[in-house]
Amino acid sequence: MNIETFVKEFAEQFDEIPDEPFTADTLFKENEEWSSMTALLVIAMIDQSYSVRLTGDDVRKSLTINDIYTIVVSKANA
Amino acid sequence: MIQLPTHRYGLIFRLVEENDAAFILGMRTNPKLSRHVSPVENDLDAQKSWICNYKQREARAEEYYFLYTDMQNQPLGVFRLYNIDGATVTSGSWLAERDNNALDSIKADLFLTSIIFEELNFECCMIDVRKENKKLVRYHKMFFTQTGEDEQNIYLEMRREGYMRKHKFLTDIIDPK
Numbered sequence: 001m002n003i004e005t006f007v008k009e010f011a012e013q014f015d016e017i018p019d020e021p022f023t024a025d026t027l028f029k030e031n032e033e034w035s036s037m038t039a040l041l042v043i044a045m046i047d048q049s050y051s052v053r054l055t056g057d058d059v060r061k062s063l064t065i066n067d068i069y070t071i072v073v074s075k076a077n078a
Numbered sequence: 079m080i081q082l083p084t085h086r087y088g089l090i091f092r093l094v095e096e097n098d099a100a101f102i103l104g105m106r107t108n109p110k111l112s113r114h115v116s117p118v119e120n121d122l123d124a125q126k127s128w129i130c131n132y133k134q135r136e137a138r139a140e141e142y143y144f145l146y147t148d149m150q151n152q153p154l155g156v157f158r159l160y161n162i163d164g165a166t167v168t169s170g171s172w173l174a175e176r177d178n179n180a181l182d183s184i185k186a187d188l189f190l191t192s193i194i195f196e197e198l199n200f201e202c203c204m205i206d207v208r209k210e211n212k213k214l215v216r217y218h219k220m221f222f223t224q225t226g227e228d229e230q231n232i233y234l235e236m237r238r239e240g241y242m243r244k245h246k247f248l249t250d251i252i253d254p255k
Binding site: 015029034036037038039040041043044047053054055056057059060 | 126174176177180181182183184211213214216217220237242247251252
């Protein structure tokens with residue numbers, strides 16, 4: 001598991017390519033496309049790729065892609 | 079029959095009434111919210127009239143048009159069950175205010191799915207999704223099976239097995255134990 005691959009997989013859940021490419025520090029909720037549906041697709045991607053089930057609270061308290069990644073790493077190692 | 083209004087997942091669910099017409103029309107004429115649904119005229123009287131006719135279909139148990147609100151009764155979105163035919167129902171007419179952080183439309187979908195299979199005891203839920211609505215297509219394909227397509231839409235159905243998987247997946251996210 002590494003952050004570069006994770007950011008790429010995270011970005012693939014968005015239909016539009018943003019003006020500023022996603023990085024670990026991207027505030028993803030500021031993207032126009034962010035919605036409940038995008039959140040769910042991110043959660044599904046993480047479930048499939050990392051066998052980790054995020055909750056709504058995990059997403060709610062995260063601001064950057066790195067915040068999500070940190071939770072995934074923590075749950076994967078639990 | 080469903081007891082409404084009901085509180086679930088921090089939201090209130092009830093059936094649409096005539097005085098919801100302005101809220102619904104506001105969403106249906108908002109280009110950002112309604113780009114994947116059929117266009118309508120910005121005509122409040124026509125929307126009220128449509129709801130009046132719908133209430134007659136609701137009284138005959140032919141159709142259910144739901145609205146959900148936050149706990150302060152602020153409306154957030156709508157969805158509809160129609161084409162009721164024996165054990166089969168179609169769900170659609172989804173419209174929701176943007177909810178960047180609350181997963182409200184996912185909570186509403188969990189409610190809707192439970193209503194269909196647990197309270198109204200349907201065995202098959204059908205939907206059609208605009209092909210250009212790529213996220214929604216990906217989401218529904220997690221639990222529904224595609225049954226057909228045309229130039230504009232993809233047609234899918236979900237039976238009880240798909241419902242069970244969907245219910246667990248969404249409950250783990252929304253209401254983890």
